[in-house]
Amino acid sequence: MPRPTGRVLVAQNKKARHDYHIGDTVEAGLVLMGTEVKSLRAGRASLAEGFATVDDGDVWLRNVNIPEYAFGTHNNHLPRRNRKLLLKRREIDRLEREVANSGRTLVPLSIYFSDGYAKVELAVATGKRDWDKRQTIAARDADREAQRALATRNKGRR
Numbered sequence: 001m002p003r004p005t006g007r008v009l010v011a012q013n014k015k016a017r018h019d020y021h022i023g024d025t026v027e028a029g030l031v032l033m034g035t036e037v038k039s040l041r042a043g044r045a046s047l048a049e050g051f052a053t054v055d056d057g058d059v060w061l062r063n064v065n066i067p068e069y070a071f072g073t074h075n076n077h078l079p080r081r082n083r084k085l086l087l088k089r090r091e092i093d094r095l096e097r098e099v100a101n102s103g104r105t106l107v108p109l110s111i112y113f114s115d116g117y118a119k120v121e122l123a124v125a126t127g128k129r130d131w132d133k134r135q136t137i138a139a140r141d142a143d144r145e146a147q148r149a150l151a152t153r154n155k156g157r158r
Contacts, residue, residue, distance in 0.1 A: 008113040010040050013047035016107045018133065020125035025109065026095065028059065029086035030118045033077045035069035040118055042069075045111050052085065052106035052122055054096045059085040061108060061120060085120065098124045 016022070032040070039045070050064035061083045068076045087095070098104055109121040128136075 004113070005115055010043055010111045010113065010118075011045035011047050012110045013050065013108055015048060016109055016123070016125065018128075018136070020105075020107055020123070020127055021132070022107075022109070023104075023124040023126065024098070025121055025123045026087065026091055027114075028091075028120050028122055030061070030111075030120055031084040031086065032118055035072040035075070035077050036066050036083075037118060038072075039066050039069045039077075040111065040113070047108045047111065050108045052108060054092065054099060054106075057089075057092060059087055059092055059095065059106070059122075061085055064108060064111075085122070095122075095124065103127060 044067050046065040048065075050061065052059055052061050054060075063080060064083065065079050066077070067079050095106065099106060103126050104124055105127075107123050107125045109123050111118065111120050113119070
């Protein structure tokens, strides 16, 4: 069977865009076990509490839940194990420098398959404060109201 092409989304971290100011993003490969790949292909993963760290020159994805494969044997994987990310040395060094700044962290935004390979989209993020979140919600509501007003105005001009 030929390998699928294109991008197939598995899981998205919608809460990350609400809780963090998203900076630079980078695509990284994942080192996975066979049952993890099968579980991801079934669309089962949760990035809600996930984060990444740079330890000893390697980037690790931590606290991401990929549930056990339902038809796995005793060789099934641990759901919240640490997973190594595949990046070029130049990218790892850049991420390490950016995370060294106080208040920044690496947050996974999505897990997907790109041309059959499991990938994760990482972002260098800064935490939002409560008033930042309220500002974002207010701006989104104002844009929505403007779009509604524009739509009703245009609807009457036919």
